[in-house]
Amino acid sequence: MKPQDPKRFDLTEGLVTMKAVVTTGHGGYEQLVYRDVPVPVPGPCEVLLQVLASSVNNTDINTRLGWYSATVTTATQDAATARDANAASPTPDGGWGQPTPFPFIQGTDCCGRVVAVAPGGDARLIGQRVLVRPSIRPSGFDALDNLWMGSDFDGAFAQFVKVPASEVFAVNSDWSDAELATIPCAYGTAENMLHRANLRAGEQVVVAGASGGVGSAVVQLAKRRGAIVTAIAGKSKMGHVKSLGADRVVARDDDLVACLGENTVDLVVDNVAGPAFGDMLKLLKPGGRYVSSGAIAGPLVTLDLRTLYLKNLTLLGCTAWDEPVFANLVAYIERGELRPLVAQSFALAQIAQAQRAFLDKTHVGKFVLIPPAPGQA
Structure with missing residues (x-):
């Protein structure tokens, strides 16, 4: 990949593809395909992150299952069981009020490091460890329409992800990447x-x-x-x-x-x-x-x-987040007012295993997914 702007780490130099989990449609775990995809290129007002850690949420599973469809009336766990029994069953309106953009990369939580900025972007962001605010308010905070990373556009179940620069928040903390990855969706x-x-x-x-x-x-x-x-x-x-x-x-x-x-x-x-x-x-x-x-x-x-x-x-x-919410969370972390809860970490390729464990509901806290280092499988 040859970006238009040299403001980047050598980390991605020469990388054309990355490992990602691509969700190919509504259904069971067979829809989660671990494969090579192109490394995203940040557009105007975007940054490219190396994903350091992500984690599993109900939202990821519900979106894959088509649980947001008005035709689904059961609990998430029951819907998952039904999907395993009949993986081919259709769910035409399974999105958040609109069709889900299959195939795409899920992953609502992201602890990452900025490795590139778009032409004209702020190069001072490069190298910073950040959390991504996954609830994006495209019309501003006076309107309630919102977009969610990993549901409306490609998310963090990958080695790299591109996001709007306005949605990255640098975090000054001694927490591990896995611990920080427990925060965005659940705590937000x-x-x-x-x-x-x-x-x-x-x-x-x-x-x-x-x-x-x-x-x-x-x-x-x-x-x-x-x-x-x-x-x-x-x-x-x-x-x-x-x-x-x-x-x-x-x-x-x-x-x-x-x-x-x-x-x-x-x-x-x-x-x-x-x-x-x-x-x-x-x-x-x-x-x-x-x-x-x-x-x-x-x-x-x-x-x-x-x-x-x-x-x-x-x-x-409550779905759309108010403006102070995410900045407040980052401040709580930096002041030591929160406790991260990592139940278990899995390699990104083990996502089906992690989601099965999530649905067993025997854990306390979050299941974290760690992608391979750049250039590794």
């Missing part, structure tokens, strides 16, 4: 929900799915804000979740209303949904808030509108 989603819900010190918050990537991030970030945190987790994970700072941990199978009482909670953060949704609203005080950015236990829920309006509740859906 968590911080955005708490920011949008205006969680304040002293408020009572319930966190569903607290052992997962987003849930464990919510526990830490809510405690950082001075909230009183009740976390919900499987029995085998309760001790670990408690160690993250939760004030109380309730077993997932317990009767939440009996344990916590009706009208006792200021905010519910719920990326689980499914059958427990109605009880979550019962927990909320009059004027309480419910915030969600996912529905891993099932997207269709039963809502008694009387509960909503008689209790003057606010329901918040």
Whole structure:
């Protein structure tokens, strides 16, 4: 590859192709193809990153499965099982409101190093270790349309990725590449929900799915804000979740209303949904808030509108991130206010193994993917 601009590391000099995982369509693990693809060339206002580490998220799996289709009504895990049983089943509307751009490279999380900038770009970025903000607001932060790296355009399941220069944030931290790669999607989603819900010190918050990537991030970030945190987790994970700072941990199978009482909670953060949704609203005080950015236990829920309006509740859906969110996260890392949670690292070529382990839900934290060094297989 011969770029138009010499502002680059020798690292990519002469490289024409790179290793990447290409998702070729909706379906099972057979759609994840590890192969050679062209090294991307940064265009105007873009930079090229060497991917140092990425990680696995529900978003990556949901996009591959076509779970965002209105025709899918089951939990992510059930949809994955169905795909394995019938890999060829079509999902015509499986994108985020638009067709998914197959074939493409997924990977929403990226810890990387800037190795090239486009002509006219800021050469001072070269060599910096950065995190990429994956939620991009193309019309600015006054509009809610957004694009996601690894869902709407090529992401970080590769040796290199090109991204808008505006979306890279240098990080001054002694964390490892793998630890930094746990942050963007999970912690950005968590911080955005708490920011949008205006969680304040002293408020009572319930966190569903607290052992997962987003849930464990919510526990830490809510405690950082001075909230009183009740976390919900499987029995085998309760001790670990408690160690993250939760004030109380309730077993997932317990009767939440009996344990916590009706009208006792200021905010519910719920990326689980499914059958427990109605009880979550019962927990909320009059004027309480419910915030969600996912529905891993099932997207269709039963809502008694009387509960909503008689209790003057606010329901918040969160996908597009507000402007302060990612810069705040980087500051929290640099001040040592967050704890990274790496469950296990895998080579990029082992992505199917990592996603299977992710769906087993026996872990706490994030599964990290490490691409090979440039020029290696």
